[in-house]
Amino acid sequence: MTGATSATARAAAERHTGRTTASARPLGGTAFLVDLDGGERVVTKRGAGPGAARAEAAGLRWLAEPGDVPVPEVFGDDEDWLVMRHVPGGPASPAAAERFGRGLAALHLRGAPAFGAPPPGGPTDAWMGLAPMRNEHRADWPTFYARDRVEPYVRMAADQGVFTADQVAVFDRLCARLPELAGPAEPPARLHGDTWSGNVHWADDGLVWLIDPAAHGGHRESDLAMLRVFGLPHLDRVLGAYAEAAADAGAPLADGWPDRVGLHQLHILLVHAALFGGGYGQQSLAAARDALRLG
Structure with missing residues (x-):
């Protein structure tokens, strides 16, 4: 290269x-x-x-x-x-946040062929930042999330000494129980896949642009959860507009979705644990234990 x-x-x-x-x-x-x-x-x-x-x-x-x-x-x-x-940056505003929330709801509802489906023309073996990421069609979200978004990064982190065997067992229990912890089944959404605040770009045209995607077919709660990972200006406006638009489209967010934020953040935390170790391993472990208490 x-x-x-x-x-x-x-x-x-x-x-x-x-x-x-x-x-x-x-x-x-x-x-x-x-x-x-x-x-x-x-x-x-x-x-x-x-x-x-x-x-x-x-x-x-x-x-x-x-x-x-x-x-x-x-x-x-x-x-x-x-x-x-190149999209020049601009100030964050409530109006842009609300428009972004409505747009993100509509984007998710465009759907995807399957959970784990790559974008058309995109490779199965993709990347999320510096970490390899596999996009492969799976029958349901729990299977996809366990096999392609949790287990590979737990193994990578464990191989580097971030997790002990007993700690790996916590993630194994979580993956086994994902069907009961995931909430009501939903069709696959068209996800950006890496919506932390650095990839939510406030532009000088008064709009919010999405950059640096790790796009795939997934669960829309994953994009929403990732918005919270490192904080986002006007997040309440984004989420409020999103929820309203989704409901107006006949696809309201499922009951209890805020309780599942940690479950959906687990992927990005594990990616960071595998890449950087340190406190990300403990944050991942805490998120997995919290999610196990949902059931």
Whole structure:
């Protein structure tokens, strides 16, 4: 895989836009802000691993199809690089939060072919940030969540000494009981998949844009739970508008959904535990024990 440098970022931008570039500067990680000749700006981003750029591009296109929530336009992608529109940031506002909540409800209700389904054209082996993530069709949400969103990351963390055998057994019990803990069955939703606050982008056009997806077919409570992980401006406005829009569409959130927030946050906590260890392992364990008390 090519290195992530200003030179390779500019080359990727030129390859996928057909334009010459004037400059590039790092945005953090492997993303760069590239100035095209003529003044337009794009973001180039090198994938975290094989297939990552293509997975993210497919996710952006899938989320963009209905136009419910704005996402950056994809100019092109290849095995290493994704090139997309740059969206300047702006202030967070209650009006934008409410519009985002309504749009997210509509996006979820667009549905997906199955739990675990990748976006059209997206690979089965995808990524969530720096962590590999498998998107494979499963018959129901408990099976999908256990096999593809809990167990792989528990194993990764345990292999690094984050969890003891007794602690792994807590997650095993949780997975075995997921059918009774998951709440009423729902059809698969079209998920962004990584809606922590860093991927909820308040733009200068007065809208909320979604960036950096780990898109797949999943449970809509997962996206809502992830909004809470690191805090989000005007979160109450987002959730209130979401609940109202979902109810108006004839698909109200199931009773008790706030009690299941920790269960749905378990995936992102385990990803962090596997990548970074430290306190994330204890947070994951606490979330699993709390979820076991729901039944």
